[in-house]
Amino acid sequence: xxxxxxxxxxxxxxxxxxxxxxxxxxxxxxxxxxxxxxxxxxxxxxxxxxxxxxxxxxxxxxxxxxxxxxxxxxxxxxxxxxxxxxxxxxxxxxxxxxxxxxxxxxxxxxxxxxxxxxxxxxxxxxxxxxxxxxxxxxxxxxxxxxxxxxxxxxxxxxxxxxxxxxxxxxxxxxxxxxxxxxxxxxxxxxxxxxxxxxxxxxxxxxxxxxxxxxxxxxxxxxxxxxxxxxxxxxxxxxxxxxxxxxxxxxxxxxxxxxxxxxxxxxxxxxxxxxxxxxxxxxxxxxxxxxxxxxxxxxxxxxxxxxxxxxxxxxxxxxxxxxxxxxxxxxxxxxxxxxxxxxxxxxxxxxxxxxxxxxxxxxxxxxxxxxxxxxxxxxxxxxxxxxxxxxxxxxxxxxxxxxxxxxxxxxxxxxxxxxxxxxxxxxxxxxxxxxxxxxxxxxxxxxxxxxxxxxxxxxxxxxxxxxxxxxxxxxxxxxxxxxxxxxxxxxxxxxxxxxxxxxxxxxxxxxxxxxxxxxxxxxxxxxxxxxxxxxxxx
Amino acid sequence: xxxxxxxxxxxxxxxxxxxxxxxxxxxxxxxxxxxxxxxxxxxxxxxxxxxxxxxxxxxxxxxxxxxxxxxxxxxxxxxxxxxxxxxxxxxxxxxxxxxxxxxxxxxxxxxxxxxxxxxxxxxxxxxxxxxxxxxxxxxxxxxxxxxxxxxxxxxxxxxxxxxxxxxxxxxxxxxxxxxxxxxxxxxxxxxxxxxxxxxxxxxxxxxxxxxxxxxxxxxxxxxxxxxxxxxxxxxxxxxxxxxxxxxxxxxxxxxxxxxxxxxxxxxxxxxxxxxxxxxxxxxxxxxxxxxxxxxxxxxxxxxxxxxxxxxxxxxxxxxxxxxxxxxxxxxxxxxxxxxxxxxxxxxxxxxxxxxxxxxxxxxxxxxxxxxxxxxxxxxxxxxxxxxxxxxxxxxxxxxxxxxxxxxxxxxxxxxxx
Ligand SMILES: Cc1cc2nc3c(=O)[nH]c(=O)nc-3n(C[C@H](O)[C@H](O)[C@H](O)COP(=O)(O)OP(=O)(O)OC[C@H]3O[C@@H](n4cnc5c(N)ncnc54)[C@H](O)[C@@H]3O)c2cc1C
Ligand code: SF4
Ligand code: SF4
Numbered sequence: 040x041x042x043x044x045x046x047x048x049x050x051x052x053x054x055x056x057x058x059x060x061x062x063x064x065x066x067x068x069x070x071x072x073x074x075x076x077x078x079x080x081x082x083x084x085x086x087x088x089x090x091x092x093x094x095x096x097x098x099x100x101x102x103x104x105x106x107x108x109x110x111x112x113x114x115x116x117x118x119x120x121x122x123x124x125x126x127x128x129x130x131x132x133x134x135x136x137x138x139x140x141x142x143x144x145x146x147x148x149x150x151x152x153x154x155x156x157x158x159x160x161x162x163x164x165x166x167x168x169x170x171x172x173x174x175x176x177x178x179x180x181x182x183x184x185x186x187x188x189x190x191x192x193x194x195x196x197x198x199x200x201x202x203x204x205x206x207x208x209x210x211x212x213x214x215x216x217x218x219x220x221x222x223x224x225x226x227x228x229x230x231x232x233x234x235x236x237x238x239x240x241x242x243x244x245x246x247x248x249x250x251x252x253x254x255x256x257x258x259x260x261x262x263x264x265x266x267x268x269x270x271x272x273x274x275x276x277x278x279x280x281x282x283x284x285x286x287x288x289x290x291x292x293x294x295x296x297x298x299x300x301x302x303x304x305x306x307x308x309x310x311x312x313x314x315x316x317x318x319x320x321x322x323x324x325x326x327x328x329x330x331x332x333x334x335x336x337x338x339x340x341x342x343x344x345x346x347x348x349x350x351x352x353x354x355x356x357x358x359x360x361x362x363x364x365x366x367x368x369x370x371x372x373x374x375x376x377x378x379x380x381x382x383x384x385x386x387x388x389x390x391x392x393x394x395x396x397x398x399x400x401x402x403x404x405x406x407x408x409x410x411x412x413x414x415x416x417x418x419x420x421x422x423x424x425x426x427x428x429x430x431x432x433x434x435x436x437x438x439x440x441x442x443x444x445x446x447x448x449x450x451x452x453x454x455x456x457x458x459x460x461x462x463x464x465x466x467x468x469x470x471x472x473x474x475x476x477x478x479x480x481x482x483x484x485x486x487x488x489x490x491x492x493x494x495x496x497x498x499x500x501x502x503x504x505x506x507x508x509x510x511x512x513x514x515x516x517x518x519x520x521x522x523x524x525x526x527x528x529x530x531x532x533x534x535x536x537x538x539x540x541x542x543x544x545x546x547x548x549x550x551x552x553x554x555x556x557x558x559x560x561x562x563x564x565x566x567x568x569x570x571x572x573x574x575x576x
Numbered sequence: 577x578x579x580x581x582x583x584x585x586x587x588x589x590x591x592x593x594x595x596x597x598x599x600x601x602x603x604x605x606x607x608x609x610x611x612x613x614x615x616x617x618x619x620x621x622x623x624x625x626x627x628x629x630x631x632x633x634x635x636x637x638x639x640x641x642x643x644x645x646x647x648x649x650x651x652x653x654x655x656x657x658x659x660x661x662x663x664x665x666x667x668x669x670x671x672x673x674x675x676x677x678x679x680x681x682x683x684x685x686x687x688x689x690x691x692x693x694x695x696x697x698x699x700x701x702x703x704x705x706x707x708x709x710x711x712x713x714x715x716x717x718x719x720x721x722x723x724x725x726x727x728x729x730x731x732x733x734x735x736x737x738x739x740x741x742x743x744x745x746x747x748x749x750x751x752x753x754x755x756x757x758x759x760x761x762x763x764x765x766x767x768x769x770x771x772x773x774x775x776x777x778x779x780x781x782x783x784x785x786x787x788x789x790x791x792x793x794x795x796x797x798x799x800x801x802x803x804x805x806x807x808x809x810x811x812x813x814x815x816x817x818x819x820x821x822x823x824x825x826x827x828x829x830x831x832x833x834x835x836x837x838x839x840x841x842x843x844x845x846x847x848x849x850x851x852x853x854x855x856x857x858x859x860x861x862x863x864x865x866x867x868x869x870x871x872x873x874x875x876x877x878x879x880x881x882x883x884x885x886x887x888x889x890x891x892x893x894x895x896x897x898x899x900x901x902x903x904x905x906x907x908x909x910x911x912x913x914x915x916x917x918x919x920x921x922x923x924x925x926x927x928x929x930x931x932x933x934x935x936x937x938x939x940x941x942x943x944x945x946x947x948x949x950x951x952x953x954x955x956x957x958x959x960x961x962x963x964x965x966x967x968x969x970x971x972x973x974x975x976x977x978x979x980x981x982x983x984x985x986x987x988x989x990x991x992x993x
Contacts, residue, residue: 274595275628299628341595437637440629444638448614455599455625488628490599539656540598 041234045071045203047408048223048238050210050252051245053083054186054394057193058401059242061425064200066405066416071236072194072202073225075209077478079190082246083394084481085348087270087304088297089281090114090122090184091395094129094154094177095288097146098139103371104150110396111180113421117398117428121188124433125296127181128162129285130173132332139286140175147179154179166278168334181281183297185434186394187481188427196425208234213241213255219384220256220377229474240408243388247313247351253388258381260356261388265313265349269322270304271532274341274489276436277301277334284333291329298436299457299488300343303330307350316347318531341536344491344528353390355380372400374407384411453502454495456488464499468506474513476503476521491525493544497552515557522548590663590840596656597624603650603660608920609643612939616643619650623660627667636671643936644668645924646795647890665795665841672797680718684926685796688788691729691760698731705729721934725923725969727761727961734759734766738782741770746779748872751816753809753834753857755827756788757961765976768983769826769860775986776864776874781821783812789830790838792926799842806838810853817856824860826977828959829891829925831859836894859892861959861978865900868907877985879910882954884981887916887944887967889960890924901959901978908985914951918944921958923966938970945970957981 047063049056052074060072074080093107115122131140147154155178162176163169194204205225212224214235222237243252250263276296284292290306303326310316323345330337353373357380372392378384387407392400402418409416424431435441439458451461467482476499479485485499486492496518504514533541548554603619604610610618622641629637641664650660672681683690694701704710705726715722734754750773758766770780790805813823813834825831834857839845858866867873888899905913921941922928928937948956948971956975958964964975983989 275591276631279631279633340592435634435637436631437629437634440626441637444640447617447640452621455621456628458625458629489595489597489624494599536595536598536656539596543598543600 041232043071043203043234043236044238045069045236046239047071048073048236048241050223050241050243051081051248052078052190052194052204052206053081053244053246054079054190054397055083055246055389055392055400056242056244057190057197058397058420059244059389059404060197060202060204061193061200062398062401062405062418062420063242063408064197064202065419065423066409067200068416070197070202071205071238072197073205073208073210073223073236075207075228077206077473077475077481078194078204079186079481081248082348082350083186083190085270085346086186086394087268087293088183088186088295088302089293089395090182091393092127092179092181093150093152094127094143094147094179094181094283095293097150097152098142099287100371101146101150104146104152106371106396106399107393108150108152110399111182113398114184114395115180115182115433116431117421117424118189118192119431119433120428121185121192122433123183123185123297123436125181125183125280127179127281127283128166128169129177129179129283130162130169130333131175131285132170132172133174135284135286140177143177143285147177152179166280166282168277168336169282170333170335175285177285181283183281183295184394185298188434189394189397191482192425192427195427196423199426210245210252210255213252213386215256215383218382220386223255238385240385240412241387242404242408243386244404246389247349249351249353249388249390253377253386256377256381256383256386258377258383261375262354262356263313264352264354265310265316266352267308267310267316267347267349268305269318269326269345269347270302271323271326271330271345272300272302272343273330273337274343274536275299275301277337277340282333291326292333294330294333298484303327303333303337310349313349313351316349318345318347320531323531339535341489342532342534343489343537344525345531346528351390372396372403374404376407376411378411387411453498454483454485454488456490456495457484457486459483459485459495461502464502465506468503474503474509474517476500476517477524479503480521486521486525490540490544491529492521493540493547496521497548511558519554519557522554590659590666591627593657593659594624594627594663597654597658598656600655603654603658606649606653606919608647608649608922608940609645609936612942613643613936615936616640619644619660619664622667623650623663624658627663630667630670636667636674638667639671639675641668641671643933645920645922645927645933645937645940647920647924648894649890649919652890652893652896659840662837662841665797669794669797669799677796677798678719680720680930681796681926682798683718684720684929685792685798686788687756687760687792691733691756694729695731695733695760698729702728715931719931720929721931724929724934724937725965726929727757727965730761730763732763734763735782735784735786737763737767738770739784741767741782743770743774743780746774746777748777749779749781749821750863751781751783751813751821751823753786753813753823753825753827753831754782755786755825755830755961757827759786762961765826765980768989769979771988772979772983772986773824775988776867777872781816783816786812789833790842791829791833794833794837794842795925795927803838803842803844806833806842806844806850807847810834810847810850813853813857814849817852821856822863823853823857824863825857826860826959826979827961828859828889828895829962831857832891832894859895859897859900859959861900861904862895862897864982865903868904875907877908877982878987880908880981880985881910883912883914883951884955884957885914885916885948885951885953885973886957886978887918887921887948887963889958889963890920892959901957905957905978905981908981911981911985913957914953916944916947918947920944921963921966921970923962925962928962928966937966941966941970948973955981
């Protein structure tokens, strides 16, 4: 069996794990980052896209708010290319608690959050689709943050500092010796091969799966209750400023413009299993109804797809952990020190947190590691910019269109909706060496636009095959897997324009390409593409 | 952009309509410009696709958009109701704000101003406009292609004629919206319209001081002055509308502006005066055919043993009224009408005048020109003045408004007149 050696093993390639790998690598540790799948495919890849200003927490949780205020400013400085400087609006409605606006203002001041109240007319001028019934409007420095750009930038930065990243490597066991974790056994999820890592220290950044990991070291009593949140991506930017309902946090009260879409979300519902998070019709309905209050007419606008993620709610029996509403739990994070809690050294678990505070979380957990290791290496992530952020400029939504201008005459356009050209696609395929079109999707936004891959995926499949990485059978399987994955996100919102699109896509894939009867697919090809799926209750 | 207007942007208009695009590519197969030049990425691309990347607070990222001629064919053919051309026009306005408005565009977008300046000195102005050297200078300095057709100043205005003319009382009353073309360049066409309407039993009012409808400004991205022009024009036309008098126009793009474009593209839908005027505006052929459908049109036309071709210009097609000129000309005995099925002549208002676009415009029109050449007609017929000038220049065939055909068939004029 193959063996690897590292100073630090980071389990989980989400925002937290990537942040930890970057932080530790910058401090000079030799790091291996592993994920059971691709990077940012867990909660991070399924979040709402908001770089919190802190406004959401100022009334309820001033600690969390303060953290957001600080981290928002730092991330704007160090990863500006991952951020769109949208600004945020908090708007109150007549039927909200009338005192909330004032408490919100007071909370902003307490938390040190720069806020400005503007006349309603001005807010409506800024964002003309906002419900004209709003009563008050406040501006805060919310922003949109692209998680894939963020995670890949941090991971590449870590690699540039000597780290290794192993995707599709699942931790299936932890090695312990003398009450300390000494490494892990991994399984390559693509080949089935197993691999051992010897690690001086292990950081568990596996989010909603954290309890499963620590159980491998015999640690009991930590539970993670997944709290499911759904978001609906609307086909275009209905607003260009993050729009928040100014009230106690509730469902469907934020509309985030990010890249070419805007996402309405979210909910918070207890789920049984972090890996099984289907979206129900009732949830979609509720989300649209809430969205309609923020932006009248939202129901008539085109919904692109729906996705859901899970917030891990940590329950620690040793801390007396009674069950709580997942939203009432503080969103701030905590480092679980297993040496103190369980007598097991060289293992730390990150619990809670949010994407906005990923840097601080990484700093805290790496600080704790340094303390346990007895070394003093200062954190540098608040100053150093990871790759592709060096120019210090915010991301521009129009940048793809601008780049495309230069290549209009000589480069084939493969994904028309998200403007992915052939060269970039081939480069990425070569660099990633993946057989999974979905991995390419997350990196390039291939197939993420209005037609949801209807027109680009068969092209991309052919190219992937041609680039020489895939056999015919693999290519066919990858195509089907992609369609199946997209379909999951589309069927719950099949009405209006997206229904029409789905019909056309269906004609293309079933009618023209007869994808269900491709001559050679690998075994285990997904079932019928547009088979009627019962709507789960 | 709808953002300026306070519209329901999620409604059927403009930006919200991009949601309906299913990527079928039908618009691309019809776009006359993207079919002749790779410089223009096509309606699906610059419309519903690129619009998702355009953000008010950022600079316009895509200059290639400027190659859209604004002909509006894409909007007409889109089976899903995406307002592609309108999205483009709005995006172009923003683009032009960034790139600045060229002096040339400021000039050609104001036909009433050039008319006002040129008319008193018509002989000299015409000499300049139609001789080589000044045209070459204008080409190099301003970017107005030296080969492009420019109309000649008539030296007298239609308004001046109309002021002296007294329309005899008749059972039906209409107001005539003549547009800049008839006023400054083709006053005889304006006169013929009035004569024909009178012959057909209408008393014709010609509201004073009509000015320009603002369309050339709009299509050149100058929305604010365009809005001022529309408002002024609607003020002049509103009294007629208020009295329930229908307004007929011979310039089909200008009537479309009043009916629809000013409301949708300039975002003036809330203007009650414009809405009232809109409701009473007709393209003249549309109006006459409507009378005919009601059995109220005199049809005792004289035989006209001529062969003519008919090209329905894009803007006329934008009315969504079919091709009423064809039905009207069918009423004329012995007239042989050959319908052209090419979509666009290429000029698209002021587009084909521009040095960087003239050749594209000629390529776009090539199909139409070939059809006309092959038919060897006595006259070519087309409802829009800029298209007529362009076709005439490209084919050498005299090109007239359908009204002129009817005017002749009514015995009001003829080859001898
Ligand atoms: C619906 C929703 C909306 C949200 N919106 C926002 C927002 O707008 N702004 C914000 O700041 N925060 C938001 N959050 C919170 C934020 O998304 C999370 O805090 C953050 O993404 C957590 O990242 P993570 O890396 O800790 O977890 P994850 O991204 O879940 O990463 C854990 C990783 O561990 C891997 N893993 C699991 N088991 C194993 C194993 N055995 N071996 C190897 N790898 C394994 C998984 O594949 C996964 O990639 C939202 C959360 C939810 C649920
Ligand atoms: S014709 Fe309409 S639906 Fe089809 S691609 Fe063009 S804009 Fe989209
Ligand atoms: S308006 Fe005309 S030129 Fe412009 S995109 Fe549409 S069809 Fe093409």
